[in-house]
Amino acid sequence: MEKIRFGIIGCGAVSQAHIEAIKSIPEAELVAVADVVEEKAVQTAARWGCKAYGDYNEMLATADIQVVNICTGSGVHMEPAVAAAKAGKHVIVEKPLEVTLERADAIIRACRESGVKLACIFQSRFTDCARFLYDAIQQDKFGRLVAANAFVPWYRDQHYYDASGWRGTWRFDGGGALMNQGIHSVDMIQWLMGPVKAVKAYTGCLAHERLEVEDLAAAVLQFAGGALGVIQCATSFYPGYPKRLEIYGALGSSIAVDDRVTELNGDRFTESEKEELFRKMADKEAARNFRDPMAFSFEGHKKQIEDLIRAIKEDRRPFVDGEEARKSIEIIMAIYKSAAEGGEVELPLKEDPEHIKTVHGR
Numbered sequence: 001m002e003k004i005r006f007g008i009i010g011c012g013a014v015s016q017a018h019i020e021a022i023k024s025i026p027e028a029e030l031v032a033v034a035d036v037v038e039e040k041a042v043q044t045a046a047r048w049g050c051k052a053y054g055d056y057n058e059m060l061a062t063a064d065i066q067v068v069n070i071c072t073g074s075g076v077h078m079e080p081a082v083a084a085a086k087a088g089k090h091v092i093v094e095k096p097l098e099v100t101l102e103r104a105d106a107i108i109r110a111c112r113e114s115g116v117k118l119a120c121i122f123q124s125r126f127t128d129c130a131r132f133l134y135d136a137i138q139q140d141k142f143g144r145l146v147a148a149n150a151f152v153p154w155y156r157d158q159h160y161y162d163a164s165g166w167r168g169t170w171r172f173d174g175g176g177a178l179m180n181q182g183i184h185s186v187d188m189i190q191w192l193m194g195p196v197k198a199v200k201a202y203t204g205c206l207a208h209e210r211l212e213v214e215d216l217a218a219a220v221l222q223f224a225g226g227a228l229g230v231i232q233c234a235t236s237f238y239p240g241y242p243k244r245l246e247i248y249g250a251l252g253s254s255i256a257v258d259d260r261v262t263e264l265n266g267d268r269f270t271e272s273e274k275e276e277l278f279r280k281m282a283d284k285e286a287a288r289n290f291r292d293p294m295a296f297s298f299e300g301h302k303k304q305i306e307d308l309i310r311a312i313k314e315d316r317r318p319f320v321d322g323e324e325a326r327k328s329i330e331i332i333m334a335i336y337k338s339a340a341e342g343g344e345v346e347l348p349l350k351e352d353p354e355h356i357k358t359v360h361g362r
């Protein structure tokens with residue numbers, strides 16, 4: 001079996017999930033890792049048996065790799081992703097794709113121009129829960145969709161922000177509870193419900209000090225299909241609770257807690273289909289910690305990397321490609337614009353909000 005060879009840029013917290021995922025896939029091989037703090041690359045390489053680089057450009061020029069995993073802080077995805085694409089490597093970027101539409105578009109453009117695949121990590125989409133809800137909506141099992149609500153009532157302590165140079169900054173985290181933590185739910189709600197037409201929002205920093213960005217965001221959404229929605233994301237709800245996704249239709253509804261369907265109602269669901277779903281949900285281990293940023297398994301990353309390998313071998317689009325990953329950034333930018341300027345913001349957005357452009361010197 002011909003293996004697909006991977007190199008990782010950024011040897012911090014999330015790289016662990018990428019490495020364990022690659023190591024668990026027979027068709028994948030970890031060849032090299034790079035980190036601007038060379039010692040981190042050296043330690044990671046020694047532990048996992050691969051080559052270390054202090055400069056990712058050197059890795060791109062010399063390592064025999066086909067795919068590059070971008071695991072740097074969110075506002076430092078663009079430079080290594082564009083360099084990797086220009087070097088002819090397929091690219092898989094951690095969420096968010098980037099912290100502005102302009103920077104995300106630069107990655108999408110570079111990958112398109114180089115003819116390489118681009119995938120962005122949104123592991124929640126690869127759960128049984130997400131697949132069931134998506135199929136149920138496609139098969140019109142809920143009837144006309146009326147509302148979708150996503151709540152992310154998490155907690156991050158002050159140390160989480162203070163210990164990192166990039167977290168909690170506009171420039172390098174791109175926002176707070178919404179852009180960093182809530183984006184998985186923003187992606188999920190738009191994937192299930194379709195495009196968002198308009199938003200109205202408030203954000204605040206209520207429970208942290210020395211934080212530029214929001215630790216609470218609350219938004220009302222109008223979907224193009226007519227349904228309404230609410231998104232509330234926090235890193236300020238001590239001690240943290242499971243995230244929740246509610247879908248309400250004229251003929252059925254569901255509630256999912258921590259990526260598990262806990263309520264499902266509607267005459268269009270058969271008893272055997274419900275039994276099978278709840279059996280699958282019972283198999284998933286319940287999370288108990290909503291304060292620890294790394295309290296998740298690498299299973300979702302594994303499924304997504306497997307999807308990219310199939311996309312390369314079959315020459316098709318990855319399941320979550322650049323255009324898909326851009327959609328959640330656009331909704332988040334609309335929410336930030338509404339919170340900063342007041343009133344309703346309609347989508348599609350022509351460009352990043354003014355206060356965010358200023359942060360990036362534009």
Ligand SMILES: NC(=O)c1ccc[n+]([C@@H]2O[C@H](COP(=O)([O-])OP(=O)(O)OC[C@H]3O[C@@H](n4cnc5c(N)ncnc54)[C@H](O)[C@@H]3O)[C@@H](O)[C@H]2O)c1
Nearest residue numbers: 010011012013014015035036037071072073074094095096
């Ligand atoms: N999918 C998820 O659920 C999930 C979970 C956690 C983090 N993330 C995402 O992963 C990304 C990284 O987060 P993290 O918590 O691992 O951050 P981190 O700060 O722990 O690690 C980032 C690493 O990148 C390195 N780095 C920075 N600039 C570099 C450069 N120019 N060249 C090479 N290395 C460089 C840093 O030295 C550091 O080791 C973020 O975008 C974050 O949003 C995703």
